[in-house]
Amino acid sequence: MSFLDYAPAPESQALLNLRSDYGLFINGEFVAGRGEPFQTINPATEKPIALIAHANTADVDAAVASARRAYDRTWSKLSGSDRGKYLFRIARLVQERARELAVAETLDNGKPIKESRDVDVPLVAAWFFYYAGWADKLDHAGVGPTPSSRGVAAQVIPWNFPLLMLAWKIAPALAAGNTVVLKPAETTSLTALLFAEILQQADLPAGVVNIVTGGRETGQALVGHPDVNLVAFTGSTGAGRAIARSVAGTDKKVILELGGKAANIVFDDAPIDQAIEGIVNGIFFNQGHVCCAGSRLLVQESIHDDVIDRLKQRLSTLRLGDPLDKNTDIGAINSADQLRRIRELTDIGEQEGGERWSPACVLPESGFWFAPTIFTNVSTSHRIARDEVFGPVLSVLTFRTPAEAIAKANNTPYGLSAGIWSEKGSRILAVADKLRAGVIWANTFNRFDPASPFGGYKESGYGREGGRHGLASYLKPASGRSAARTVAAAPAEASPELDAKAAVSRKKAAK
């Protein structure tokens, strides 16, 4: 037994009290779905966890109607401070049931328990706590005085951070006074349904949050529903594009959080030990199932070999295996489909001339697994340097000058995030200015906070989540139909007669 071999230390599932099947959460109650129910499985073992209801179009109609009713009759009439109190309650309930939620998340998603326990669930509570405090302070959200809510929000979230993405969507929506119909990802509905139980415990008025589970067509029915006022989507750029097309011509507000292909730039003056940790965290956190993952390592040529050697050493110490084990670093890939896509793209990476390397690593026999992988000798035209892999796969490119690093970093239709590693503050600020990305981490990576806006440039989507900006997305300025009405006293308000007079007097003055 080497120093790297630890005895198994699995987190107990005893505190989890799951039902064998879950309905849709509509109007404050669990109801049967009218579609064919489907199994949600543990991606680490492929064993079924529970049967999940499938919402068809009629169910989506019912959920939207419920949200509309709750908006008209209850939620929009409630004071901001009361809305805030409900959100504070939810934050506290999440904290109380944190371990249970973390275990459920790891079971259903495959991510290591240390991540669901130490990152996802604490951030979920923090998100509700942060936005709870905003609910009675909307005048300061930056969209002018007495802004109004938008109405019913349709929210569709991905499978990589199931409960966290739910919090990112629901917390600001409710704080701003909207009601919600949320659709979790097909493979990760479980924690959203546990969250519905929390809403019952919080005694949130019926219909304020509705959760419809199902597949892609359920999401399409929700997004396309004529009675929703806002669409918030996190997922692939392809799906985001389809949503942007489908809402054309409507007055639905849209927030899109799409794909990424972030550059993580390491300069020769970087703090190398921290940079190595940052590179690992950047791409192997959550098995690389992160839209803002640092999937392209841009390393200055002079330190390339040293960085790669250290990176390989570090990767050799990562433990892959049972996600419930407290020592596990790399968990399971979320689904067979995703595993197939990762394999396909990495095969192409090899065919195109990339040099593939993975640490010696025993993969469990059942479940979906992919060893952490790095590709060196990658050039900008390679698919693995252009396409989002959404897995534990790092492509390494080199550069010589800051200008080259910037050009390569920006050479992508995406623009979600980027990393910069250097001990030189002036260099960091200059490079940060030039990067076309919505979130930039300097000497760190993959940090998230409810106070910090998150979102992309270019084809990584539009709108921001988190912080004051994330709140503003869910608000409408006080007057007028257009968003462009936030200035109270603008010169255009003057009447034509007054303007004509002013013109005359100016002429006189000119004489």
Place this chain on the structure above:
Amino acid sequence: MTRLAVPKTYKLYIGGKFPRSESGRVYEIRSHGGDFLANAAQASRKDARDAVVAARSALGGWAGATAYNRGQVLYRIAELLEGRRVQFIDEIVQTEGVTPAAASAQVDEAIDRWVWYAGWADKYVQVAGNANPVSGPYFNISVPEPTGVVAIIAPQSGGSLLGLVSAVAPALVAGNTVVVIANEKMPLSAVSLGEVLATSDVPGGVVNILTGSPAEMAPWLASHADVNAIDLVGAGELDWVHLQIDAAETLTRVLQPENGPDAASPSLARIVAFTETKTIWHTKGLI
């Protein structure tokens, strides 16, 4: 005996130059009373693409200029417009058929709009951005930056000069560069504004003005992968839903049409609509 006037050739404004349409096409502009005024250039899709190339090349310089500098350049437009107000009043009276007083009021408002937006250049970042109190040893700040190349369909009704200025000025504040399709029926003041811009320290390519048919050119701009945002403020009469669908292909940011006299009224939101928020995290050392 009256002197025989020297009429102006109205051309496009692309990359700081005044070319004719590469297509060689022109269309007649007549006064409100039906008299011939000019042959305006009828820009083609290739002119529109050339304009996008010019706007893209000018982006780095304009976005990279200091906010103080951009503010001064925008203010300089107001100064020069003021100096040429008689010409603009004249053109507006002829093309729109309004009284000189109304034309004068329109020019005043257009000038004042440049002044108002000029003042925002070095302030909007302070209002639209902020520091973020994250839970950890990080310096964290969110700042708005220009979205990039903005295509604009100028208002097709109301004041021809004021509509154009109201749509173009806010996009310039943050450092975006612009390709604008002018009021189709009344494009003369747009071309004259190009002449003002060309002499106002506005770098060539920052504003590119196309005259001709919005219906013909807008689809090429909406689907152009190098256009980052499209303002459909004046596209109400076009098949703008299709333009929005085209724009979705590259997630181009879209502002929908506005109608009525309030279209593109001055607002901070119009500036912020053409920005992207960048959030920067930086570690703080432990001491």
